[in-house]
Amino acid sequence: MKKSVVFIILICMICVLAVGCAQGVSRKTAEEGPVEKKEDLIVVGFSQVGAESDWRKENSESMRSAFTRDKGYELIFEDAQQKQANQITAIRTFIQRGVDYIVLAPVAEDGWDTVLGEARDAGIPVIVVDRMVNVEDESLFTCWVGSDFRLESQKACRWLKVYLDKQHFKPGDVNIVDIQGTIGSSAQIGRTRGLRDAVIDNGWNLLDAVPGEFTQAKGREATARLLEKYDNINVVYCENDNEAFGALEAIEAAGRRPGRNIRAGDVMVISFDGVSSQALDNLRSGSISCIGECNPLHGPRVRKIIENIEKGETPDKYEYVDEDIFSGYEGITEISVDGKSYPVKIMGK
Numbered sequence: 001m002k003k004s005v006v007f008i009i010l011i012c013m014i015c016v017l018a019v020g021c022a023q024g025v026s027r028k029t030a031e032e033g034p035v036e037k038k039e040d041l042i043v044v045g046f047s048q049v050g051a052e053s054d055w056r057k058e059n060s061e062s063m064r065s066a067f068t069r070d071k072g073y074e075l076i077f078e079d080a081q082q083k084q085a086n087q088i089t090a091i092r093t094f095i096q097r098g099v100d101y102i103v104l105a106p107v108a109e110d111g112w113d114t115v116l117g118e119a120r121d122a123g124i125p126v127i128v129v130d131r132m133v134n135v136e137d138e139s140l141f142t143c144w145v146g147s148d149f150r151l152e153s154q155k156a157c158r159w160l161k162v163y164l165d166k167q168h169f170k171p172g173d174v175n176i177v178d179i180q181g182t183i184g185s186s187a188q189i190g191r192t193r194g195l196r197d198a199v200i201d202n203g204w205n206l207l208d209a210v211p212g213e214f215t216q217a218k219g220r221e222a223t224a225r226l227l228e229k230y231d232n233i234n235v236v237y238c239e240n241d242n243e244a245f246g247a248l249e250a251i252e253a254a255g256r257r258p259g260r261n262i263r264a265g266d267v268m269v270i271s272f273d274g275v276s277s278q279a280l281d282n283l284r285s286g287s288i289s290c291i292g293e294c295n296p297l298h299g300p301r302v303r304k305i306i307e308n309i310e311k312g313e314t315p316d317k318y319e320y321v322d323e324d325i326f327s328g329y330e331g332i333t334e335i336s337v338d339g340k341s342y343p344v345k346i347m348g349k
C-alpha cells in the first residue's frame with residue numbers, strides 16, 4: 001500500500017479519536033458529573049411534569065425565577081414530558097449529583113415510594129409541589145405545597161348550582177359531561193370527585209366523564225365525541241382552561257353556542273386555572289361561565305420553605321394555597337361551601 005494512503009488513513013483515525021474524546025469529556029462534565037459547589041449556592045433539582053398547559057408554563061416560570069444565582073441557588077430543571085418514568089430518572093440523577101434539595105411536581109399520585117426512599121437514604125429533603133404523592137410512609141417527603149383541588153371543584157359547582165337556581169332551571173334537566181385531567185393526578189381526582197358529589201347532592205345528570213389530559217387538543221377531541229354521542233348536553237365541565245379552549249372549539253364546530261343562556265340552548269362551560277388572558281377574556285364574553293382559580297406561583301413558596309429549613313426550622317407538612325373563583329356574571333358576588341363564604345371575582349367587560 002502506498003505510503004501516502006497509509007498516512008491519510010492514520011490522519012483520519014487520529015481525527016476520529018480526537019473528536020470522540022472531546023465529546024466524551026464535554027458530555028460527562030455537562031450531564032453526569034457531580035455538582036461542583038460554586039459560591040456555596042444551594043443546588044435544587046426540580047422535576048417538572050411537562051409543559052402541557054398555560055398553568056404549567058406559569059408554574060415553571062415561577063420556579064425558574066425563584067431559584068436564580070443572584071438569590072443563592074443553582075436550579076437543575078428537568079421536564080418529564082408528562083411521563084413518571086422520566087421523573088424517577090430525574091430524581092435518581094439528582095441523587096447521584098448530590099443536590100441539596102429535590103423538588104417534585106408529581107404527574108400522578110402513585111408510584112413514588114421506591115425512588116423517594118432512595119432520596120431519603122441519600123439524606124436529600126424532598127419537597128412536593130402542586131399535586132400530591134400517595135405514599136405508605138409520609139416521612140418519604142419533607143412537605144407539600146399546593147391547591148385543595150376538591151375545594152376548587154366545590155366552589156365552581158356551588159356557583160353553578162346558585163346560577164341554575166336563579167335561572168329556575170330544573171336540576172333534572174342539567175346534563176353534564178366531565179372532561180377530566182390527567183388520570184391519577186391530584187387535580188383530576190379532586191375535581192372529578194367534587195363534581196360527582198355535586199351531581200348527587202343537586203340531582204343533576206352526569207352523562208359521561210372522559211380524559212382530556214389537561215390539553216387543548218384532547219379537550220377538543222373529547223368534547224366533539226361527546227357532542228356527537230349526546231344531543232342534550234348543556235354543561236361541559238373542563239378540569240382546566242386548556243381543555244376548555246378545546247371544548248369551545250368543539251361546541252362551535254358542532255353548531256352549538258357556548259354561553260350562560262342555558263334556556264336558549266347555550267352550552268355552559270366550567271373550567272379551572274384562570275392563569276391566561278385568554279381564559280379571562282372568555283369569562284368576560286361569557287363563553288366560559290365560571291373558573292375555579294388554581295394558583296401556579298409556587299416558586300416563592302418553595303423557596304421560603306427551603307430558607308426556613310436552612311435556618312433549622314421544620315416546615316408544615318401540608319401548605320394549602322388560598323384561591324378565588326372567577327366569573328363574568330355579575331349576579332353572583334359570593335358563594336358558600338361548608339358554611340364558609342368565598343367572594344366571586346367578577347371579570348368586568
Ligand code: GZL
Nearest residue numbers: 052053055130187214240294
Ligand atoms: C393543578 C395542576 C394542573 C392544572 C393544569 O395544580 O396540576 O395541571 O390545573 C395543569 O392546567 O396541567
